[in-house]
Amino acid sequence: MSPERYQKINQVLAKRQPDLTLLLEEVHKPHNVSAVIRSADAVGVCDVHAVWEQNKALRKGTAMGSQVWVKTHAHSSLSEAINVLHQQNMQVLVTHLDDTAVDFRDIDYTQPTAILLGQEKTGATDEAVALADKSVVVPMVGMVQSLNVSVAAAVILYEAQRQREAAGMYHIQKVSEQHIQETLFQGGFP
Amino acid sequence: MSPERYQKINQVLAKRQPDLTLLLEEVHKPHNVSAVIRSADAVGVCDVHAVWEQNKALRKGTAMGSQVWVKTHAHSSLSEAINVLHQQNMQVLVTHLDDTAVDFRDIDYTQPTAILLGQEKTGATDEAVALADKSVVVPMVGMVQSLNVSVAAAVILYEAQRQREAAGMYHIQKVSEQHIQETLFQGGFP
Ligand SMILES: C[S@@+](CC[C@H](N)C(=O)[O-])C[C@H]1O[C@@H](n2cnc3c(N)ncnc32)[C@H](O)[C@@H]1O
Ligand SMILES: C[S@@+](CC[C@H](N)C(=O)[O-])C[C@H]1O[C@@H](n2cnc3c(N)ncnc32)[C@H](O)[C@@H]1O
Incomplete structure (x- = not known):
């Protein structure tokens, strides 16, 4: 591995935000999954959770190489996934287009946070809305619904990035030395 | 047209931002164009400009019905498109991944603004960078490039929306009565 690449990987790992994550509930289209994972990587998210009905694996090659850098965790049920996140003391926010949802900018993303995204056609399930701690919405003033x-994922992630940057959270290394060594080993020799 | 729909359309038109627009430089994939136009509509952008090499028309049906609400203007060359925008006193910002680009949050989007987006693979052309007034970048701290x-379009548009909301710009009707009548006529009877 070149010294430049070694340095780049170390810099990236130093800014990782292990207490900021996403939970994809049946998000199916590869180009959407790919775009979500690229945005996650770009703001320092290193773990993404997903629930698929038949426990399908994330298709390979959809995220332009970022899967090495963003670890995806597959869960067989939504309640299992949310349990895992709650055990990590995360607030679970479901993105949901209803009138009671909170404006996404009124959330404190410096807290450990998981953002739940719903399926392309049907949105988040009733179960997701019931199990999540809060519903959040990105306001819209147009005709499309x-x-x-x-x-939606990226707009919320960049608000989290803004708040975390302002709070100095990108200047404290949060991932463990072990994680760094493993990642250097796995990702350093593509 | 139902009274509810009539009222909805009027509410939407009252919040339109004719002095905020996008310029797509050879953005090709229908799902990307669709997603861009939905975001534009959602923040009140009512005009989107586009340049395609062979003057291809925007494919129909890609934006889930929002094309009625967001007018697309096709240009045969980039310089022509930028001329039109400059004649409307717009600052033209090219989104561009280079070290000299300004952080997108350091821009004043309450000014008349056009945001230029580059092609999926190759990005904005050198010509675009030369003709635009400024390069802007959404900061990234990950491994993907x-x-x-x-x-990228949506993250910038929602920063513009935030600034314009704070400046009260969604509370002043800016589109003309004529535009409103035309839109009610075209869009009211789908
Ligand atoms: C295309 S939307 C689903 C639309 C579905 N018809 C509904 O009513 O929920 C797919 C997902 O995008 C996210 N999303 C889309 N627009 C959003 C918004 N304005 N605010 C928050 N999340 C949004 C949510 O995660 C949603 O489940
Ligand atoms: C996938 S990128 C093109 C990448 C290309 N390899 C390059 O170096 O420009 C396609 C377009 O998305 C936008 N874009 C992607 N990431 C961006 C970022 N971090 N900041 C600003 N614009 C971005 C720009 O409009 C860019 O032209």
């Missing part, structure tokens, strides 16, 4: 799912 | 184009 929803944003693309990867767009 | 770029965001999906519709994601």
Whole structure:
């Protein structure tokens, strides 16, 4: 591995935010999954959770190489996934287009946070809305009824990035030395 | 047209931002164009400009019905498109991944603004960078080299929306009565 690449990987790992994550509930289209994972990587998210009905694996090659850098965790049920996140003391926010949802900018993303994204056609399930701690919405003033799912994810992630940057959270290394060594080993020799 | 629909359309038109627009430089994939136009509609953008090499028309049906609400203007060359925008006193910002680009949050989007988006693979052309007034970038701290184009567009558009909301710009009707009458006529009877 070249010294430049070694340095780049180390810099990236130093800014990782293990307490900020996404949970994809049946998000199916590869180009959406790909776009979501690229945005996650770009703001320092290193773990993404997903629930698929038949426990399908994330298709390979959809995220332009970022899967090495963003670890995906597959869960067989939504309740299992949310349990895991709650055990990590995360607030679970479901993105949901209803009138009681909180404006996404009124959330404190410096807290450990998981953002739940719903399926392209049907949105988040009733179960997701019931199990999540809060519903959040990206306000819209147009005629269309929803944003693309990867767009909604990114707009919220960049608000989290803004708050975490302001709070100095990108200047404290949070991933463990072991994680760093493993990642250097796996990702350093593509 | 039902009274509810009539009222909805009027509410939407009252919040339109004719002095905020996008310029797509050879953005090709229908799902990206679709996602971009949905985001534009959602923040009140009512005009989107596009340049395609062979003057291809925007494919129909890709934006889930929002094309009625967001007018697309096709240009045969980039310089022509930028001329038109400059004649409207717009600052033209090219989204561009280079070290000299300004952080997208350091821009004043309450000014008349056009955001230029580059092609999925190759990005914005040298000509675009030369003709635009400024280069802007969405900061990234991960391993991937770029965001999906519709994601980058939305993150910037929602920063513009935030600034314009704070400046009270969604509370002043800016589109003309004529535009309102035309839109009610075209869009009211789908
Ligand atoms: C295309 S939308 C689903 C639309 C579905 N018809 C509904 O009513 O929920 C797919 C996902 O994108 C996200 N999404 C889209 N627009 C959003 C918005 N304005 N605010 C928050 N999340 C949004 C949510 O995760 C949603 O489940
Ligand atoms: C996938 S990128 C093109 C990548 C290309 N390899 C390059 O170096 O420009 C497609 C378009 O998305 C937008 N884009 C992607 N990431 C961006 C970022 N971090 N900041 C600003 N614009 C971005 C730009 O409009 C860019 O032209």
